[in-house]
Amino acid sequence: MSPEEIAAFGIEGQWPVIRRHRIRWSECDQFAHVNNAAYLSYCEDLRVSHWLSLGGRFAVGEAGPVVSRIEARYLKALGFDDEVALTLRPGVLRRTSLTHEYAVWHRGLAFACTTVIVLVRHGSAEKVSIPQAMRVMLLAQGGSEYPG
Amino acid sequence: MSPEEIAAFGIEGQWPVIRRHRIRWSECDQFAHVNNAAYLSYCEDLRVSHWLSLGGRFAVGEAGPVVSRIEARYLKALGFDDEVALTLRPGVLRRTSLTHEYAVWHRGLAFACTTVIVLVRHGSAEKVSIPQAMRVMLLAQGGSEYPG
Amino acid sequence: MSPEEIAAFGIEGQWPVIRRHRIRWSECDQFAHVNNAAYLSYCEDLRVSHWLSLGGRFAVGEAGPVVSRIEARYLKALGFDDEVALTLRPGVLRRTSLTHEYAVWHRGLAFACTTVIVLVRHGSAEKVSIPQAMRVMLLAQGGSEYPG
Amino acid sequence: MSPEEIAAFGIEGQWPVIRRHRIRWSECDQFAHVNNAAYLSYCEDLRVSHWLSLGGRFAVGEAGPVVSRIEARYLKALGFDDEVALTLRPGVLRRTSLTHEYAVWHRGLAFACTTVIVLVRHGSAEKVSIPQAMRVMLLAQGGSEYPG
Numbered sequence: 001m002s003p004e005e006i007a008a009f010g011i012e013g014q015w016p017v018i019r020r021h022r023i024r025w026s027e028c029d030q031f032a033h034v035n036n037a038a039y040l041s042y043c044e045d046l047r048v049s050h051w052l053s054l055g056g057r058f059a060v061g062e063a064g065p066v067v068s069r070i071e072a073r074y075l076k077a078l079g080f081d082d083e084v085a086l087t088l089r090p091g092v093l094r095r096t097s098l099t100h101e102y103a104v105w106h107r108g109l110a111f112a113c114t115t116v117i118v119l120v121r122h123g124s125a126e127k128v129s130i131p132q133a134m135r136v137m138l139l140a141q142g143g144s145e146y147p148g
Numbered sequence: 149m150s151p152e153e154i155a156a157f158g159i160e161g162q163w164p165v166i167r168r169h170r171i172r173w174s175e176c177d178q179f180a181h182v183n184n185a186a187y188l189s190y191c192e193d194l195r196v197s198h199w200l201s202l203g204g205r206f207a208v209g210e211a212g213p214v215v216s217r218i219e220a221r222y223l224k225a226l227g228f229d230d231e232v233a234l235t236l237r238p239g240v241l242r243r244t245s246l247t248h249e250y251a252v253w254h255r256g257l258a259f260a261c262t263t264v265i266v267l268v269r270h271g272s273a274e275k276v277s278i279p280q281a282m283r284v285m286l287l288a289q290g291g292s293e294y295p296g
Numbered sequence: 297m298s299p300e301e302i303a304a305f306g307i308e309g310q311w312p313v314i315r316r317h318r319i320r321w322s323e324c325d326q327f328a329h330v331n332n333a334a335y336l337s338y339c340e341d342l343r344v345s346h347w348l349s350l351g352g353r354f355a356v357g358e359a360g361p362v363v364s365r366i367e368a369r370y371l372k373a374l375g376f377d378d379e380v381a382l383t384l385r386p387g388v389l390r391r392t393s394l395t396h397e398y399a400v401w402h403r404g405l406a407f408a409c410t411t412v413i414v415l416v417r418h419g420s421a422e423k424v425s426i427p428q429a430m431r432v433m434l435l436a437q438g439g440s441e442y443p444g
Numbered sequence: 445m446s447p448e449e450i451a452a453f454g455i456e457g458q459w460p461v462i463r464r465h466r467i468r469w470s471e472c473d474q475f476a477h478v479n480n481a482a483y484l485s486y487c488e489d490l491r492v493s494h495w496l497s498l499g500g501r502f503a504v505g506e507a508g509p510v511v512s513r514i515e516a517r518y519l520k521a522l523g524f525d526d527e528v529a530l531t532l533r534p535g536v537l538r539r540t541s542l543t544h545e546y547a548v549w550h551r552g553l554a555f556a557c558t559t560v561i562v563l564v565r566h567g568s569a570e571k572v573s574i575p576q577a578m579r580v581m582l583l584a585q586g587g588s589e590y591p592g
Contacts, residue, residue: 030324193320332484365517
């Protein structure tokens with residue numbers, strides 16, 4: 001995204017993942033605003049494509065990201081056909097979990113969210129360490145090691 | 149709900165709103181677990197029916213509840229056709245906002261969520277004080293005044 | 297459901313499956329009407345619980361119902377908090393497929409839908425014959441054999 | 445879309461509206477296939493953006509498209525992260541209604557749908573004639589007048 005586009009959306013800070021989205025009819029409720037659950041599906045879209053970009057997979061027997069905690073702030077109402085930017089960045093990395101930060105931008109910050117993601121082997125309850133190659137990529141994208 | 153049913157769901161604490169739900173096919177993703185956004189729709193269902201039960205309405209010109217903040221913890225995976233209990237209770241009341249606590253129970257706590265709700269006049273951005281009659285009901289349901 | 301309730305919903309004809317539903321906030325769009333896709337999820341809810349009631353399962357290696365065709369007519373708009381009745385009945389049975397009829401009732405018929413359902417072994421593309429015990433139940437529920 | 449891309453998707457026939465889509469995690473059910481209701485939301489996305497492109501609006505007092513009938517055929521299962529093409533074309537135009545044809549393509553036709561759309565003044569039940577300028581555009585896009 002060009003610096004002009006980033007400025008138009010009002011995006012602040014560094015975000016390794018940026019995607020455009022136009023608000024869908026099906027995302028709006030009868031008060032003509034995007035429903036609060038729809039924002040979580042935006043986060044999910046970013047999360048799963050980010051996971052694939054890191055070499056992750058979604059298959060039985062493979063480690064995958066599971067959401068264990070969400071903190072979300074709804075700052076501006078959005079409406080049908082609004083053009084927004086969706087952003088993701090990794091936060092703090094522990095051994096088998098990490099945080100993600102997500103934001104939605106529309107002439108400034110409209111939504112901010114932090115999630116705790118645990119890596120779990122699909123088909124079991126086994127927690128899995130962040131693979132080393134993935135950890136390197138996450139750190140290069142601005143993630144930080146947990147100080148401990 | 150009978151004491152036996154409450155014990156079977158593993159419900160702890162006092163909850164003025166309790167509702168049964170059977171997990172729908174459409175709520176599960178391809179890992180066969182309830183999607184994290186679906187839980188927010190459960191909270192919404194409780195919130196809107198609770199609002200109606202307090203004498204609130206959903207109409208242009210009327211005050212209505214708007215979610216400004218969500219903190220959610222996903223504690224147990226749920227699957228298709230699981231029978232769960234959904235609960236809501238009011239938390240802390242301020243002048244134009246309050247908190248709600250929500251939980252989903254399935255042989256114990258599966259999901260816990262706190263939201264900050266702001267009362268906004270629909271069709272404007274005007275914040276509205278919690279009506280006195282509603283405040284009385286919320287306090288009777290276990291809500292507490294913000295100490296300040 | 298009592299004859300008085302059936303009359304209040306305006307239900308006509310014989311329906312072996314009848315369920316109440318209260319329209320959810322999340323099912324309504326910004327024109328304050330139930331979104332056309334939400335009706336298909338009602339049909340799905342009826343279909344999967346009907347399948348379970350016939351002794352069917354949803355698991356890898358088991359036959360399950362797959363929708364191959366839908367014909368739906370939207371006759372009345374429905375709105376938030378409307379109380380409706382959802383109904384299902386089997387239609388015409390062939391060897392590996394059958395039709396379902398669905399309806400939504402709110403002071404008369406609001407929505408009518410016919411689907412063609414094919415039985416497919418989950419995890420393969422193999423079509424499966426309707427099991428004989430299931431066929432007997434479907435005929436008892438008003439289904440009819442395809443004349444051929 | 446280039447002729448090579450059209451060939452790769454297996455698109456046949458003339459479609460004035462073509463859009464790419466990558467299957468979302470939230471659109472897939474626990475059998476790892478796109479849920480049948482999700483296809484209707486694709487159709488809705490095409491319909492509302494097409495309506496805007498014709499000069500239509502979505503507002504109280506304005507005519508808008510209302511779905512009165514859907515006939516849909518599900519021909520191929522689609523899965524997470526599949527890249528598909530979504531297409532729309534106008535069909536037969538009457539005075540206050542028209543048909544739309546929709547399709548989803550993934551190495552050939554995966555889904556085909558015809559809907560009957562009625563123009564209704566939002567906030568009333570009044571049917572509205574297709575505006576002349578819009579009719580001209582629809583005919584230019586391959587629509588045909590109803591022979592009568």
